[in-house]
Amino acid sequence: MKDIIENYSADFKQLQNINKNDWFAKERQSAFDIFQKTGFPTTRNENWKYTDVKPIARNIFSNISESNVRTDNGEIDSVFFKGLDCINLVFINGAYSEEYSDIKNIAGKVVVKNMASALVNDKEILKKHLAKSTDKTLSSFTALNTAFIQDGAYINIPSNINIEKPINITYISKDNTGKFATHPRNLILMGENSKATIIENYVGNDETNYFTNSVTETVLLQGSSLKHYKIQQESANAFHIASLNTSQSKDSRFESHSISIGGALVRNNINASLNAEGAEIIMNGFYMTDNTQHVDNHTRVDHLKPHTQSHQNYRGVLNGKSRGVFNGKVVVHPQAQKIEAYQNNANLLLSDDSEIDTKPELEIYADDVKCTHGATVGQLDDDMLFYLRSRAVDEQTARSLLTYAFADEIIKNINFQAIENKLENLIISRLPDSSLIREYV
Amino acid sequence: MLNIKDLYTAVENKKILEGLSLNVKAGEVHAIMGPNGSGKSTLANILAGKDGYQVTKGSVLYEDKNLLELSPEERARKGVFLAFQYPVEIPGVNNIYLLKAALNAIRKHKGEPELDAMEFMSLVKEKMKLVQMNEDLLTRSVNEGFSGGEKKRNEVFQMAILEPKLAILDETDSGLDIDALRIVAEGVNSLRNKERAFILVTHYQRLLNYIKPDYVHVLGKGKIIKSGGPELALELEEKGYDWIN
Numbered sequence: 161m162k163d164i165i166e167n168y169s170a171d172f173k174q175l176q177n178i179n180k181n182d183w184f185a186k187e188r189q190s191a192f193d194i195f196q197k198t199g200f201p202t203t204r205n206e207n208w209k210y211t212d213v214k215p216i217a218r219n220i221f222s223n224i225s226e227s228n229v230r231t232d233n234g235e236i237d238s239v240f241f242k243g244l245d246c247i248n249l250v251f252i253n254g255a256y257s258e259e260y261s262d263i264k265n266i267a268g269k270v271v272v273k274n275m276a277s278a279l280v281n282d283k284e285i286l287k288k289h290l291a292k293s294t295d296k297t298l299s300s301f302t303a304l305n306t307a308f309i310q311d312g313a314y315i316n317i318p319s320n321i322n323i324e325k326p327i328n329i330t331y332i333s334k335d336n337t338g339k340f341a342t343h344p345r346n347l348i349l350m351g352e353n354s355k356a357t358i359i360e361n362y363v364g365n366d367e368t369n370y371f372t373n374s375v376t377e378t379v380l381l382q383g384s385s386l387k388h389y390k391i392q393q394e395s396a397n398a399f400h401i402a403s404l405n406t407s408q409s410k411d412s413r414f415e416s417h418s419i420s421i422g423g424a425l426v427r428n429n430i431n432a433s434l435n436a437e438g439a440e441i442i443m444n445g446f447y448m449t450d451n452t453q454h455v456d457n458h459t460r461v462d463h464l465k466p467h468t469q470s471h472q473n474y475r476g477v478l479n480g481k482s483r484g485v486f487n488g489k490v491v492v493h494p495q496a497q498k499i500e501a502y503q504n505n506a507n508l509l510l511s512d513d514s515e516i517d518t519k520p521e522l523e524i525y526a527d528d529v530k531c532t533h534g535a536t537v538g539q540l541d542d543d544m545l546f547y548l549r550s551r552a553v554d555e556q557t558a559r560s561l562l563t564y565a566f567a568d569e570i571i572k573n574i575n576f577q578a579i580e581n582k583l584e585n586l587i588i589s590r591l592p593d594s595s596l597i598r599e600y601v
Numbered sequence: 602m603l604n605i606k607d608l609y610t611a612v613e614n615k616k617i618l619e620g621l622s623l624n625v626k627a628g629e630v631h632a633i634m635g636p637n638g639s640g641k642s643t644l645a646n647i648l649a650g651k652d653g654y655q656v657t658k659g660s661v662l663y664e665d666k667n668l669l670e671l672s673p674e675e676r677a678r679k680g681v682f683l684a685f686q687y688p689v690e691i692p693g694v695n696n697i698y699l700l701k702a703a704l705n706a707i708r709k710h711k712g713e714p715e716l717d718a719m720e721f722m723s724l725v726k727e728k729m730k731l732v733q734m735n736e737d738l739l740t741r742s743v744n745e746g747f748s749g750g751e752k753k754r755n756e757v758f759q760m761a762i763l764e765p766k767l768a769i770l771d772e773t774d775s776g777l778d779i780d781a782l783r784i785v786a787e788g789v790n791s792l793r794n795k796e797r798a799f800i801l802v803t804h805y806q807r808l809l810n811y812i813k814p815d816y817v818h819v820l821g822k823g824k825i826i827k828s829g830g831p832e833l834a835l836e837l838e839e840k841g842y843d844w845i846n
Contacts (some may be wrong), residue, residue, distance in 0.1 A: 165619050542652070543689045551674035551699060551759070552651050552706035565693025600698045
C-alpha cells in the first residue's frame with residue numbers, strides 16, 4: 161500500500177514540476193495532501209460499504225497523460241453517435257486530441273474548449289469555479305482527480321443562449337505500454353436562462369486495464385437548463401470512478417441520464433445541490449452487468465430551499481456473478497418546505513449468482529414535504545414469458561425480449577434519438593438471441 | 602384433432618383435473634362450462650403449455666402426437682392458440698411487431714414464405730375490421746393501457762391473424778359489455794371453418810347466444826360430468842350448476 165501512495169506521490173511531484181508557476185499549483189497540493197492523508201476508502205466507510213476499491217488501490221498506474229496515443233477514423237466512427245450533428249471534444253488516454261475534436265463554428269460567446277488550454281487562458285473564471293462545487297472531504301478520488309487535473313472539457317454557456325447542437329465529449333482509453341490512470345476534469349458553467357445538452361461518453365477497447373477517475377462540476381445559474389448524458393462503456397477490465405457535482409440556482413433544471421454498461425469496477429457518484437427555490441433535478445440511470453462486473457451508483461441530493469424537486473429513477477439488469485449497488489440519499493434541510501422528492505430503483509436479477517444491494521435513503525428535517533422512495537428486486541415475470549411463448553416466441557428470445565423491455569423503460573426516457581439508438585443497440589447486442597429480438601422492438 | 606384421455610393434473614400436489622376426457626374434431630366448436638374452481642382455466646393452460654402443472658396420469662394427443670411434451674412455442678407454431686382470460690401487459694414489447702414475428706414463426710414452421718412488412722400490414726388492415734380494433738392500439742406495447750374489452754379484442758385479433766388450427770378461448774366473454782361481446786363473437790364466428798376447432802371456456806351461457814357450439818360439456822370436480830348439445834347450456838342457465846351435482 162505504501163509504495164502505491166509513493167507512486168502517486170512521485171507522479172504528483174513530476175506534474176507539479178511541469179506546472180511550476182501554475183496558479184492552480186496550490187490547489188493541487190492541498191488536494192494531494194488530502195488524498196495522501198485519507199488514502200483510498202475502505203468498506204468500513206459507510207459510503208463505500210458495498211464497494212471494495214482494493215483492486216484499484218493495489219495497482220500502480222501511471223498518472224501523467226501521454227499525448228502521443230492515436231486513434232483512427234474507424235474507431236472514431238464506432239464511438240460517435242450515428243447521425244448526430246454535434247460539437248465534438250475528444251480525449252485519448254486523457255489527452256486532448258485536436259485532430260478529432262471539432263470546436264470550430266461555435267456561436268457567439270459560447271466557450272467549448274479543453275481544460276488544459278482553459279487553465280492557461282481562462283484563469284480568472286476558473287479561479288472562481290474550478291474545484292469549488294465539489295466537496296473534497298467526500299471522496300479521496302475527487303481529491304486525487306483535483307491533484308492530477310491535466311485535461312477535460314471546459315464549457316461556458318453565456319446568459320440567454322440556447323446552444324442547440326449537443327456537445328459530445330468522448331474519452332477513449334486504448335492499449336498503452338503500461339497501466340495508466342486518467343483524471344478527466346470537466347467544468348460546465350450555465351449562464352442565466354441558458355440551455356445546453358452535453359454528453360460524456362467513456363469508451364475503452366477490450367482487454368485493456370486502466371483507471372478512469374473523472375470529475376465533472378456543473379454550475380447552473382437562474383433559469384438555466386442542462387441535459388447531461390453520461391455513457392460509460394469502458395473496457396471489461398477497466399476501473400471507472402466518476403463524480404458529477406451540480407450546484408443549482410433558482411428555477412434551474414438539470415436532467416441527468418447515467419448509463420453504465422462497461423467496466424470491471426465502476427462507481428458513479430452524483431452530488432446534487434438544489435440551492436434555490438424552483439430548482440429541479442431529474443436523475444435517470446441504467447446499469448447492465450455480467451460476469452464479475454461491479455457497478456455502484458451513489459447519489460445524494462440536498463434540498464436546501466423550498467419548492468425544489470428531485471426525481472430519481474434507476475434500473476439495473478444483473479447477470480452472471482456480477483454485483484450492483486444503488487445507494488441514493490435525499491436530504492431535506494430544515495427550511496426546505498414544499499419540496500418534492502421521488503426515488504425509485506428497480507432491478508432484474510437474471511442469474512442466481514448476481515447480487516444487488518439497494519439502499520434508497522431519506523433524511524427529512526422539514527415537515528411539509530412530499531417524498532416517496534422504493535426499491536424492487538425481481539426476476540422475469542412468468543406470466544409475460546408464457547404469453548410471449550404462447551405467441552410462438554422461443555423461450556430464450558422471450559427472456560431477452562423482456563430484459564430489453566425492462567431496460568427500455570429507462571432508455572426511452574432519454575428523449576434523444578441518436579443516443580437511444582446507440583444504447584438500444586448496445587443493450588440488445590449484449591443479450592442472447594440479439595438478432596431475433598430486433599424484430600420485436 | 603385433439604384427444605384428451607383420462608387426464609389427471611395437480612398444482613403443488615393439489616389435484617385439479619381428475620380423469621378428464623375430451624375428443625375434439627376439426628371444424629367443431631366445444632363449450633366447456635362449469636362453476637368457479639372446476640378446472641376450466643387449468644384445462645386451457647395445460648393445452649397451451651403453461652408451467653407449473655403436473656400431469657399425473659392420462660394423455661393429450663394433438664394431431665396424433667403427444668402435445669404435453671411440446672414447449673408452448675412449439676404448440677403455437679403447430680397451430681394451438683390460447684386467447685387468455687387475463688391478457689398480460691408487456692411494456693416495451695410492440696404489439697404489432699410481436700404479432701408479425703409470431704405469424705412468421707408459424708408460417709416458417711408450415712414451410713410458407715415469411716410476409717414482408719407491406720404484406721403483413723395489408724393483412725392487419727383486413728383483420729382489424731373484424732374486431733373493430735382501434736388502429737393506435739397496434740403500435741402500442743402489448744396490451745399496455747388497454748381497457749378490459751380492448752385486451753379481449755386484441756386476443757381475437759391475434760387469433761384472426763395467426764389462423765390457428767385449435768383455438769382455446771379462456772373466458773373471453775368475461776368483463777365484456779354486450780356490444781363488445783357481439784363484436785368478439787362475430788370475430789370468432791367468421792373464423793369458423795371445417796379445418797379449425799374451437800374450445801370455448803366459459804362460466805356463463807351468454808356467449809353461447811352468439812357463438813353456437815356443437816357440443817356443451819359441464820366440468821365439475823375435475824372431469825366432464827355431463828355433455829350435450831347447445832340446449833344443455835340453456836338448461837344450465839335456468840337451473841344453475843347445482844342441478845347437475
